[in-house]
Amino acid sequence: MTQIYDRVALIGLGLIASSMFWAIKRSGLAGEVTGYARSEATRDTARRIGLCDRVCDTAKEAVEGADLVVLCVPVGAMGAVAADIASALKPGATVTDVGSVKRHVIQAVSPHIPEGVHFIPAHPLAGTEHSGPDSGFAELFDNRWCLLVPVEGSDPDAIARLRALWEGMGSNVDEMDADHHDLVLAVTSHAPHLIAYTMVGVADDLRRVTDSEVIKYSAAGFRDFTRIAASDPTMWRDVFLTNKDATLEILGRFTEELFALQRAIRTGDGEHLFDYFTRTRAIRRGIIDAGQDTDAPDFGRGKANP
Amino acid sequence: MTQIYDRVALIGLGLIASSMFWAIKRSGLAGEVTGYARSEATRDTARRIGLCDRVCDTAKEAVEGADLVVLCVPVGAMGAVAADIASALKPGATVTDVGSVKRHVIQAVSPHIPEGVHFIPAHPLAGTEHSGPDSGFAELFDNRWCLLVPVEGSDPDAIARLRALWEGMGSNVDEMDADHHDLVLAVTSHAPHLIAYTMVGVADDLRRVTDSEVIKYSAAGFRDFTRIAASDPTMWRDVFLTNKDATLEILGRFTEELFALQRAIRTGDGEHLFDYFTRTRAIRRGIIDAGQDTDAPDFGRGKANP
Numbered sequence: 001m002t003q004i005y006d007r008v009a010l011i012g013l014g015l016i017a018s019s020m021f022w023a024i025k026r027s028g029l030a031g032e033v034t035g036y037a038r039s040e041a042t043r044d045t046a047r048r049i050g051l052c053d054r055v056c057d058t059a060k061e062a063v064e065g066a067d068l069v070v071l072c073v074p075v076g077a078m079g080a081v082a083a084d085i086a087s088a089l090k091p092g093a094t095v096t097d098v099g100s101v102k103r104h105v106i107q108a109v110s111p112h113i114p115e116g117v118h119f120i121p122a123h124p125l126a127g128t129e130h131s132g133p134d135s136g137f138a139e140l141f142d143n144r145w146c147l148l149v150p151v152e153g154s155d156p157d158a159i160a161r162l163r164a165l166w167e168g169m170g171s172n173v174d175e176m177d178a179d180h181h182d183l184v185l186a187v188t189s190h191a192p193h194l195i196a197y198t199m200v201g202v203a204d205d206l207r208r209v210t211d212s213e214v215i216k217y218s219a220a221g222f223r224d225f226t227r228i229a230a231s232d233p234t235m236w237r238d239v240f241l242t243n244k245d246a247t248l249e250i251l252g253r254f255t256e257e258l259f260a261l262q263r264a265i266r267t268g269d270g271e272h273l274f275d276y277f278t279r280t281r282a283i284r285r286g287i288i289d290a291g292q293d294t295d296a297p298d299f300g301r302g303k304a305n306p
Numbered sequence: 307m308t309q310i311y312d313r314v315a316l317i318g319l320g321l322i323a324s325s326m327f328w329a330i331k332r333s334g335l336a337g338e339v340t341g342y343a344r345s346e347a348t349r350d351t352a353r354r355i356g357l358c359d360r361v362c363d364t365a366k367e368a369v370e371g372a373d374l375v376v377l378c379v380p381v382g383a384m385g386a387v388a389a390d391i392a393s394a395l396k397p398g399a400t401v402t403d404v405g406s407v408k409r410h411v412i413q414a415v416s417p418h419i420p421e422g423v424h425f426i427p428a429h430p431l432a433g434t435e436h437s438g439p440d441s442g443f444a445e446l447f448d449n450r451w452c453l454l455v456p457v458e459g460s461d462p463d464a465i466a467r468l469r470a471l472w473e474g475m476g477s478n479v480d481e482m483d484a485d486h487h488d489l490v491l492a493v494t495s496h497a498p499h500l501i502a503y504t505m506v507g508v509a510d511d512l513r514r515v516t517d518s519e520v521i522k523y524s525a526a527g528f529r530d531f532t533r534i535a536a537s538d539p540t541m542w543r544d545v546f547l548t549n550k551d552a553t554l555e556i557l558g559r560f561t562e563e564l565f566a567l568q569r570a571i572r573t574g575d576g577e578h579l580f581d582y583f584t585r586t587r588a589i590r591r592g593i594i595d596a597g598q599d600t601d602a603p604d605f606g607r608g609k610a611n612p
Contacts, residue, residue: 076576125523125525126525129590144525145522145523145525147523174522184519184520184523185523187508187509187512187520187528188509188519188520188523188524188527188528189523189527189528190527191505191508192505192527192528192530192531193527194564194567194571195501195505195564196527197567197582197583197586198560198563198564198567199497199498199501199560200586200589200590201563201582201585201586202493202497202556202559202560202563203493203494203589204585204586204589205559205563206493206556206559212596213490213494214490214493214494214589215589215592215593215596216451216480216596217431217451217453217490217491217494217495218494218593218596219431219432219450219451221494221495221498221499221502221534222493222494222495222498223593224498224530224531224533224534225498225530226586226589226590226593227530227590228527228530229583229586229587229589229590230586230587230589230590230591231583233579233580233583233584233587234580236579236583237576237579237580237583238576240571240579241571241574241576241579244571244572244574247571248568248571248572250508250512251564251568253508253511253512254504254505254508255561255564257504257507257508257511258500258501258504258557258561261500261503261504262554262557265500265546265547265550265553265554266550266554268547268550270382270543270544270547273539273542273543273546273547274539274540274543276503276507277503277535277537277539277542277543278539279507279510280503280506280507280510280532280535280536281535281536281539283506283509283510283520283521283532283535283536284435284506284532284533284535284536285536286521287521287524287529287532290518290521290522290524
């Protein structure tokens with residue numbers, strides 16, 4: 001594949017940045033990739049495993065001369081990082097990010113972007129429950145969506161180039177405005193994560209059901225929740241604090257529906273339950289047809305089997 | 307493997323019964339397996355795909371001469387089926403079931419069991435989101451738990467024989483009393499299912515987030531919920547109606563916790579969120595250590611990739 005940028009700088013070296021590095025290398029999408037992480041231990045790990053062509057001890061050093069700077073830190077840290085690197089950004093460079101929330105990142109980062117530098121927020125919808133510099137792999141973005149969220153005045157050529165990078169890393173790319181992005185993600189990701197965290201916490205609290213039983217019998221449905229609830233705590237704290245309104249709105253709707261189903265259970269309204277469960281089945285069908293999962297039986301089994 | 311029963315009768319021919327048939331055949335655990343389903347279409351499918359050595363047109367005919375009768379119908383239908391077959395049961399035979407709720411099944415089935423017939427309730431913790439006679443496969447129970455719930459006066463030899471059958475089908479076997487079973491399953495299975503159904507229903511309701519967006523971007527967390535929420539509506543309606551108290555108790559605890567987390571989001575209490583998410587991560591570790599899932603990164607990806 002063609003080289004798209006001469007130099008890419010990755011700021012923050014967790015799951016997404018490390019996967020980007022390996023995906024960029026897989027297809028030769030950049031001449032040099034520099035990297036920076038705040039923690040010395042992370043920088044040491046990166047150097048040891050060959051993550052990034054050059055690991056720098058300051059963010060400023062990493063972004064010097066870069067055509068593309070990717071902010072891969074938790075959403076709550078984006079503003080401070082942008083302020084730190086602003087004076088070192090090359091004229092004509094593009095700054096992008098990979099945060100799960102877009103309105104807040106735009107508000108936090110935009111004021112620091114110098115004249116002549118392009119800012120194009122982005123969000124790859126890909127991840128695992130693992131985190132850290134050694135959790136990345138080149139295939140993470142294959143067949144996954146990356147949403148670009150251009151701001152007012154974003155340069156069409158800079159957008160096209162960033163799109164080409166994500167496509168080169170295996171993603172499908174869509175564009176969306178920030179508020180719509182934050183609502184869609186509240187439904188498909190943020191609310192489900194909070195719900196999974198909650199259910200796992202409840203199980204942990206119950207003294208009559210011992211830990212070992214919850215774990216032993218997890219395949220009955222609970223297991224999928226624990227996978228979601230094992231995601232990075234810092235990242236998710238920041239997501240909820242910065243996409244507060246949309247998340248709370250969806251959780252409000254969720255609670256309303258849950259109360260209606262609880263009432264149906266209490267009053268023995270089997271028809272209500274049956275109709276509801278029949279309707280939700282159709283959505284699953286749509287996801288399989290859209291190629292975002294397979295029809296192979298998995299639930300309650302998974303890869304634990306030989 | 308040694309043959310454990312001369313004749314096994316499967317009443318109801320859905321996912322569990324069809325998987326039992328293939329698992330019994332895989333290891334030669336029974337001489338003959340008969341089958342019965344209420345619907346003629348299901349019986350036709352069973353005959354066409356070779357499910358059961360003999361498919362019968364009545365439940366009574368299927369259980370005649372059987373050493374083991376397995377009730378594989380939805381929990382709400384167990385009582386009526388037991389009443390129907392009672393007079394045809396062979397003296398010394400064992401009746402068991404595979405229902406997800408045990409207290410209710412014992413109350414519904416026990417009164418119909420004749421003197422000299424053993425009743426040993428059971429529950430294999432295995433399933434997929436698929437249902438029907440052609441959804442079964444021999445490996446469904448491999449490395450999964452099956453819980454035996456003996457009632458007062460259950461014959462130890464009959465229990466040992468049923469345990470041997472489940473172990474022969476690949477399961478690990480534990481014993482538990484009915485009330486504890488129903489509480490453990492409310493935590494690990496019933497409440498998570500209702501929560502997943504609810505979240506998928508909410509997504510379906512939201513008009514501003516179109517169906518196609520919810521489906522397209524499902525890999526961000528929502529996808530695991532849709533798999534759970536695609537499970538058989540009749541089966542799950544019956545589970546909630548018959549394990550009402552334990553399910554409502556766990557849902558009450560869930561709502562309480564969810565409100566506390568919602569308040570933390572609203573007030574910006576990041577420390578509360580971070581601590582909670584850190585605690586839930588440990589449970590996931592326990593599940594992997596217990597061999598009920600693997601550490602391979604999957605969330606947000608799955609088998610949709612090439």
